Amino acid sequence: MKLTDVLVKVQPLETKGNMDIEITGVQMDSRKVKKGDLFIAVKGTQTDGHAFISKALELGAVAVLQSNELSAELLEGVTYVRVADTEDAVGKVATQFFGDPSRKLQLVGVTGTNGKTTIATVLYNMYRAFGHKVGLCSTVCNYIDDQAVSADHTTPDPITLNELLARMVEAGCEYAFMECSSHAIQQKRIGGLHFVGALFTNLTRDHLDYHKTFENYRDAKKMFFDGLDKDAFAITNADDRNGMVMVQNTKATIKTYSTRTVADFKGRILEESLEGMLLDIDGREVSVRFIGRFNVSNLLAVYGAAVMLGQEPQEVLRVMSTLHPVNGRFEAIRSKEGVSAIVDYAHTPDALINVLTTINEIVKGKASVITVCGAGGNRDAGKRPLMAQEAANRSDRVIITSDNPRFEDPQVIINDMLAGLDAEQKKKVISIVDRREAIRAAAMMAQPGDVILVAGKGHEPYQEIKGVKHHFDDHEEIRAAFGLE
Numbered sequence: 035m036k037l038t039d040v041l042v043k044v045q046p047l048e049t050k051g052n053m054d055i056e057i058t059g060v061q062m063d064s065r066k067v068k069k070g071d072l073f074i075a076v077k078g079t080q081t082d083g084h085a086f087i088s089k090a091l092e093l094g095a096v097a098v099l100q101s102n103e104l105s106a107e108l109l110e111g112v113t114y115v116r117v118a119d120t121e122d123a124v125g126k127v128a129t130q131f132f133g134d135p136s137r138k139l140q141l142v143g144v145t146g147t148n149g150k151t152t153i154a155t156v157l158y159n160m161y162r163a164f165g166h167k168v169g170l171c172s173t174v175c176n177y178i179d180d181q182a183v184s185a186d187h188t189t190p191d192p193i194t195l196n197e198l199l200a201r202m203v204e205a206g207c208e209y210a211f212m213e214c215s216s217h218a219i220q221q222k223r224i225g226g227l228h229f230v231g232a233l234f235t236n237l238t239r240d241h242l243d244y245h246k247t248f249e250n251y252r253d254a255k256k257m258f259f260d261g262l263d264k265d266a267f268a269i270t271n272a273d274d275r276n277g278m279v280m281v282q283n284t285k286a287t288i289k290t291y292s293t294r295t296v297a298d299f300k301g302r303i304l305e306e307s308l309e310g311m312l313l314d315i316d317g318r319e320v321s322v323r324f325i326g327r328f329n330v331s332n333l334l335a336v337y338g339a340a341v342m343l344g345q346e347p348q349e350v351l352r353v354m355s356t357l358h359p360v361n362g363r364f365e366a367i368r369s370k371e372g373v374s375a376i377v378d379y380a381h382t383p384d385a386l387i388n389v390l391t392t393i394n395e396i397v398k399g400k401a402s403v404i405t406v407c408g409a410g411g412n413r414d415a416g417k418r419p420l421m422a423q424e425a426a427n428r429s430d431r432v433i434i435t436s437d438n439p440r441f442e443d444p445q446v447i448i449n450d451m452l453a454g455l456d457a458e459q460k461k462k463v464i465s466i467v468d469r470r471e472a473i474r475a476a477a478m479m480a481q482p483g484d485v486i487l488v489a490g491k492g493h494e495p496y497q498e499i500k501g502v503k504h505h506f507d508d509h510e511e512i513r514a515a516f517g518l519e
């Protein structure tokens with residue numbers, strides 16, 4: 035593709051060299067550069083991409099897009115272009131290079147602290163059940179219809195993302211559902227994409243290590259809605275205190291969902307057990323295999339999106355009743371003795387409150403609730419004591435253990451969690467550093483009817499220790515501890 039065509043959406047401040055050249059790829063990471071590529075130098079949180087321009091040229095880049103002044107000693111035969119903000123330019127360049135794929139399918143994005151993976155995945159499963167070819171971009175895995183493409187991020191960088199969307203278009207996908215993390219919105223990873231709809235789940239404490247304040251975190255999420263076109267839809271959660279804040283400046287058509295108040299899409303629980311729920315959605319009964327009050331909100335967001343995309347409500351509910359929970363999101367495993375274990379990805383104080391409240395509503399004080407949880411290393415340390423408190427307040431026993439310690443000492447993370455507990459809470463809490471041992475201990479303690487919550491890792495098939503991902507799967511560990519298979 036011609037360099038000038040790739041740059042149509044950006045405003046160059048200065049150029050040096052031949053603009054009439056062909057480029058064969060675009061890269062923002064010098065390590066991925068191949069001969070003929072355009073390299074985009076971006077200032078990051080760890081380092082500055084401008085420091086890798088010479089590396090990119092060594093690997094064969096023929097053009098450079100940068101924000102630093104073009105210095106005197108530029109290489110002959112290389113084209114240099116300066117723009118004000120390269121972070122902003124990457125998305126625009128990537129959409130252009132990959133043929134603007136987001137305009138060739140119906141793209142719906144989901145943002146919020148919790149529930150993104152659940153909603154995006156349920157929409158993907160639902161649209162496949164409707165008989166469409168569909169793409170998914172999520173924390174757990176990306177999909178080009180039925181082809182899995184592993185995911186390293188909740189929302190990939192703009193180049194990877196547009197390439198993925200282009201592959202979806204090529205494979206004939208008509209719809210794509212994607213998670214939009216606050217990091218991604220802030221870093222403009224979704225810049226230049228065209229969304230037909232956007233969904234908001236909720237906003238609670240997370241990622242303050244990156245955003246610093248709750249207000250910054252909220253505003254990052256809001257930017258997604260501010261950027262929508264007027265023919266898009268924005269579906270927000272009327273039960274969340276920031277639900278209306280998200281959409282206050284959007285040009286899109288605003289719709290709301292709620293389990294408690296007046297809204298465009300309304301739902302409530304009629305019956306619930308560890309097998310599923312019977313719901314009333316907009317006056318129609320539907321039984322689902324999902325568990326938990328928060329999943330009613332998630333399913334309402336799914337329902338709202340499908341209706342706004344033009345599906346018949348009745349048909350949406352019929353398909354919804356056939357769908358299964360998402361990997362690692364409130365998945366129940368039962369022992370032969372009648373102990374239930376729930377695998378859930380709850381890794382924030384709020385998610386723990388939600389999951390444990392649901393479990394307690396079902397158990398109704400007739401059996402014990404045993405929670406096994408930890409907190410990730412090299413992530414927001416402020417949430418650790420809060421997670422321990424919420425677990426202790428809603429469980430009969432708690433075993434604090436390791437999550438992904440990453441580069442931290444696991445015992446230090448556990449100590450941070452224990453520091454949140456008062457004397458009364460400490461009485462029901464023990465700590466076991468080894469997660470496998472912690473799960474086994476919970477299985478030994480449990481009596482028939484009891485429920486064990488194993489929280490924090492959900493779908494993750496690994497435990498990350500000092501940069502190495504060791505195979506570890508909570509489902510497998512529970513089955514082994516229960517003596518199943």
Ligand SMILES: CC(=O)N[C@H]1[C@@H](OP(=O)(O)OP(=O)(O)OC[C@H]2O[C@@H](n3ccc(=O)[nH]c3=O)[C@H](O)[C@@H]2O)O[C@H](CO)[C@@H](O)[C@@H]1O[C@H](C)C(=O)N[C@@H](C)C(=O)N[C@H](CCC(=O)O)C(=O)O
Nearest residue numbers: 062063064076078079080081083086187188189191215217
């Ligand atoms: C804090 C953060 O979000 N960092 C992301 C960010 O990197 P950065 O700004 O720190 O980049 P940097 O390392 O300073 O490098 C600057 C530039 O130099 C380039 N570079 C760097 C080294 C080199 O040798 N050559 C080179 O060209 C880099 O490619 C980059 O363009 O941009 C990169 C490219 O998009 C991301 O891969 C990287 O994700 C890091 C690895 C990460 O861990 N991110 C997590 C926190 C994250 O994004 N999480 C969210 C969701 C979390 C959730 O909701 O649960 C996600 O969407 O996954």
Ligand SMILES: Nc1ncnc2c1ncn2[C@@H]1O[C@H](COP(=O)(O)OP(=O)(O)OP(=O)(O)O)[C@@H](O)[C@H]1O
Nearest residue numbers: 147148149150151152173328363378379380385388
């Ligand atoms: N609507 C919701 N409200 C509150 N908690 C929820 C909701 N949906 C899911 N959860 C809880 O949050 C956990 C994570 O859910 P999910 O993976 O769907 O969220 P996510 O937004 O994709 O998270 P991440 O940002 O880590 O990718 C679940 O395991 C569950 O405990």
Ligand SMILES: N[C@H](CCC[C@H](N)C(=O)O)C(=O)O
Nearest residue numbers: 381409410413437438490491
């Ligand atoms: N996307 C989240 C997931 C956290 C999952 C938990 N298991 C942990 O390692 O903290 C993050 O990277 O912060």
Ligand SMILES: [Mg+2]
Nearest residue numbers: 150151173188
């Ligand atoms: Mg997710």
